[in-house]
Amino acid sequence: MILCSFRHLHLSFGSKVLFNDAELLIKKGDRIGLLGLNGKGKSSLFKVLEGELSADQSQPPFTFDKSQDFSFFHVPQEIPAHIPKETTLHDLFWYFYPKLRDRFFELQSINQQLEENGANKEGLLKRQEKILSRLEQDNAWSLHQGYSSYCKSLGIEDLQQSLDELSGGQKKKALLSLGLSHPYALTFWDEPTNHLDIETIRFFEEELLSSGQTYILTTHDRYLLGKTTNRIFQISQKEINSFDGSYTDFLELQAQQEQERIKLLNRLKNSFRREDAWMKQGIKARGTRSKKRVENFEKLKKDIRGVKENARKELSLLVSNTQRKSKILVDAKDLAFSYHPQSEASLFNEISFDVYRGNKIGLIGRNGTGKTTLLKLIEGSLSPQQGQIKRAPDLKVCLFSQMRDELPLEKSPYEILGDGTDQVSLPNGGTQHVMSYFKSFLFDGGEIHRPLSTFSGGERNRLQLALNLKRPADIWIFDEPTNDLDLETQIILEKTLEEFKGSVILISHDRAFLKNVTNRLFVLEEGNIEVFEGGYEQVETYLEAKALEEEMREQERSENTNIDKSSGHKPEIKTEKKTATPQKLQQLEKEIEETETIIEKLDSLIHELGALQSSQETVEKLGQLALKKEQKEELLLELYERLESDNT
DSSP, X not given: OEEEEEEXXXXXXXXXXXXXXXXXXXXXXXXXXXXXXXXXSHHHHHHHHHTSSOOOOOSSOOEEXXXXXXXXXXXXXXXXXXXXXXXXXXXXXXXXXXXXXXXHHHHHHHHHHHHTTOSOHHHHHHHHHHHHHHHHHTTHHHHHHHHHHHHHHTTOOOTTOBGGXXXXXXXXXXXXXXXXXOOOSEEEEESTTTTOOHHHHHHHHHHHHHHTOOEEEEOSOHHHHHHHOSEEEEEETTEEEEEESOXXXXXXXXXXXXXXXXXXXXXTOSGGGGGHHHHTTOGGGGGGHHHHHHHHHHHHHHHHHHHHHHHTSOOOOOOOSSSOOOSEEEEEEEEEEOSSTTSSOOSEEEEEEEEETTOEEEEEEOTTSSHHHHHHHHHTSSOOSEEEEEEOTTOOEEEEOSSOOOOOTTSOHHHHHHTTSSEEEOTTSOEEEHHHHHHTTTOOGGGTTSOGGGSOHHHHHHHXXXXXXXXXXXXXXXXXXXXXXXXXXXXXXXXXXXXXXSEEEEEOOOHHHHHHHOSEEEEEETTEEEEESSOHXXXXXXXXXXXXXXXXXXXXXXXXXXXXXXXXXXXXXXXXXXXXXXXXXXXXXXXXXXXXHHHHHHHHHHHHHHTSOOOHHHHHHHHHXXXXXXXXXXXXXXXXXXXXXXXX
């Protein structure tokens, strides 16, 4: 079903043309990734679809057709500035539903007047009843419950916290909860994963895929695009080019490299997928299931220990050809740090690490584990309370924080980059003409004398990057460098960091960026640091295994809690355990056999299609089959659980 379409979109701001005779069509079920350089019209496209921007007059005229079901929900990058900072997370919900908000706040006012025993109590009660009825008809309480549930799933328990008490990550989780719980036909997701840790991003991916939403997603997270899209809109040359397929398929076709890469590489990443081997043994293996489950769990723990041991193998250092003779730039021993020294709580517990010349280090960990603090300790703006950091003599460290410097809006790129000259001094000691340097960051040369006030926020971010990368240093430190950078600019940054002869330390939740840039990984967790002498591809296995182990531990804790609770109820009374009837067991066995047969058939179909030449239609069909197979595997697991329970 078509939700909306438009044709002949012309849109410009002064001499800057964003769209010229552009067209678009969105169908129900589309999972759209929106691509394009910053400043080329992504935000404006959202505003056109929302009705906030009107197209320019043209011939033929702009036409915008919407189905009866067309409705939208916009999840912004940040909580809008007009929402008061004292607003609680509980009340934040109402600001995103204007019609419900007015009724809810009127209801609060009435309740307060009733508590104060004001006049016209009978009239207030009638008005209260009417508003409650309208809110009930609009499904307000159910919607709010869905929002609250997602907040708690994302680790936010206290909804009475005000916005000014929340971290950037917590605010982002509240926005995710709003976006995942609304009832509308189309969702606009604007950079949903900025400021989130990798675990939360994975949760978001899974929920987004299972939600059945139709959405347009603009993001700089290439992993997210590759996993959660089935169509791509690319804004290029003032048009909107449409491609049926995932972001991964889009890149493959662009590079004309037709391969049998399917959008299912990460499909088996949740906990019970690790037990796939015994599941495929079939119904005959059910008698040994409990034993197999324990064996798999113990093997997993052993595998995790093996990953950690292998990761600590001695590093074969490749010394860059630079003027600095020392190999070790930073040597940290037994560091401990706390923002509250009198408290027992400490961010770090005697951690040790080193930074060698040529290292490209990724620093990852959950939000709140102290990643930014560790960067400041390395840079020297903070000092440890325990341990010591030795730095090479005259070490130059440049720290680029998440906060973008304020650039003078009245100045032009020519003035900012060239410092009044036509040459840019580069970190390698050479120079480059300011125009050439400016254009290497994907700017049009004709824009070099425009004041920054006429550039979009994304374009100013790109110019900020160009300015930062002029600075010479032995170590460049980046805190979330890809936030608010378009994909094309990220590629420039990746190439620059790869060619940089010094060392790089970066915090990033962009998995593709980590994979492409790093050759070492530091993982912060529970006050300790795990050092991996390899890039993100090595540590990714560790992180998956770690998440799996934690999920299994959580399951064990849950089972033990249930046992403790049940044992506390009337211990003097013994009840006879109810066992399943033979008929029930036979029915379960039959369902398991039928489900296994379906999975085998789906496997066969997937292999047959995978052997064919990749096409848009084939990729889409493979995605549908894989999703169906995943659902059947989940059902099979549930049936095994029930069978084990009934047999014990």
